[in-house]
Amino acid sequence: MKIASICVHGAKDKNNTTGAVAVPIYQSATFSHPGVGDTTGYDYARVQNPTREPLERLVASLEKGAQGLAFTSGMAAVDAFMGLLAPGDHLIATSDLYGGSVRLFNVLCQRAGLVVDYLDTNNQSLLAKRIRPNTRAVFVETPSNPMMMVTDIRAVRKTIGPDVLLVVDNTFLTPVLQRPLELGADFVLHSGTKYLGGHNDTLSGFIVTNHLEYAERLRYITKTVGTGLAPFDSFLVIRGLKTLHLRMERCQYNALETAKWLTSQPKVKKVYYPGLPEHPGHALSQSQAEGFGAMISFEVDSAQTAENVLEKVNFILYAESLGGVETLITYPLLQTHSDVSEEKREALGITDRLLRLSLGVEDLEDILKDLAQALA
Ligand SMILES: Cc1ncc(COP(=O)(O)O)c(C=O)c1O
Structure with missing residues (x-):
């Protein structure tokens, strides 16, 4: 099968x-x-x-x-x-x-x-x-x-x-x-x-x-x-x-569209998503995987903007995890990677300006609206 x-x-x-x-x-x-x-x-x-x-x-x-x-x-x-x-x-x-x-x-x-x-x-x-x-x-x-x-x-x-x-x-x-x-x-x-x-x-x-x-x-x-x-x-x-295949399809669609949208936002300085043609791993991903997934990291212009986004999102949840039907936003510096040394974090780019999004299965327009008001 x-x-x-x-x-x-x-x-x-x-x-x-x-x-x-x-x-x-x-x-x-x-x-x-x-x-x-x-x-x-x-x-x-x-x-x-x-x-x-x-x-x-x-x-x-x-x-x-x-x-x-x-x-x-x-x-x-x-x-x-x-x-x-x-x-x-x-x-x-x-x-x-x-x-x-x-x-x-x-x-x-x-x-x-x-x-x-x-x-x-x-x-x-x-x-x-x-x-x-x-x-x-x-x-x-x-x-x-x-x-x-x-x-x-x-x-x-x-x-x-x-x-x-x-x-x-x-x-x-x-x-x-x-x-x-x-x-x-x-x-x-x-x-x-x-x-x-x-x-x-x-x-x-x-x-x-x-x-x-x-x-x-x-x-x-x-x-x-x-x-x-x-x-x-x-x-x-x-x-x-039972719905993994359907969820992946929808999450990935939301991720690709959100990644493209993020690249055009003035306060967003860099978007890390292998589905974007400019990502260094784009061609390699295509050669070994059937998709790019639904995780995006992005860097905003200041730590203050990062904090504002986390405070202001409405239905997008500021929470540590990924991969669920709900869209989550994470602050790797304070959450998932708080135990990684500062030196290593700096070398990797895990700064106080980095945010991570796990796209869920909600309506894309609602996701972009919520992000837009949080970034405003
Ligand atoms: C890539 C990856 N591997 C492993 C783990 C650990 O899994 P768990 O939280 O189920 O113990 C996580 C958790 O965030 C993860 O993101």
Whole structure:
């Protein structure tokens, strides 16, 4: 089936005896055994539960991968991946990265004896130079958060060779627009809190891989730690995924039109959106993705203007997240990237004049009207 049909029909309850169209919420912590040494396939909900399991299969099939795992949040997914590494391992990550991933890498991983290096993962000669004998993995976010830098996934695979693990955070584009496993990644990771869930009502995270052995190790981690997604949250993400393809189409339309409009606003100095032909990652995006997504960052003329916009927006919400049906505006400096060092923020362009928009599915005219009055 094509992606749109998988979104709608991809989650199936294998225990269905009633004809229920929706996968039920199996709100049970434990499962009784038919006999000694016998199992229904479910024993204890930390290990697996019958609402999470179809969701994991659904996300795996959307990403064209063999195995999917659903976590309590995107960060729980990143942390589980880090559990595959050992003390002394070297990790390379995209320099412009979601601030929570930077916090996890800097604080928790360095404490665990892992060495983390940040660089522009689209600079292949630099990347080749930084590979060390102990480099275990490269962690790529593309487009990156919040500067919308695009990394060539195929080129990274070629540069790092077959032995270094390639992880791609696909939160911004979703499998509707980009499928990193088909481009050479070993793992694709998501904050399902964003577009996959799509309604700003639940946290979730995902990892999909074709490496069965690593998938088993990840399952061992979730079963041991208890970071698998709960039944109710799994239900909400299954429901959200049914309209993922439609939401992406509408969000992306709103984003492209809003990006074009922003470029003509006197108080807007720069617009970062790969869908604009002048964006340095425009052609590359076209070569590896089926769209540009619905995230825009833009720089205004002063910190005062940035503050005014955040204070004055009406139905556009000043909130930290993205990927839902509601249009959100974020101040990366104080919100998503507050834990990134000032020096690094300055180097990347995350200033007190930078704002980030996650376009929702509202009427475009209303979005532009709200932005216009906030910028006035
Ligand atoms: C690109 C990206 N990856 C991962 C995460 C972490 O996900 P979660 O908030 O679900 O833990 C986020 C959260 O904003 C994100 O934007």
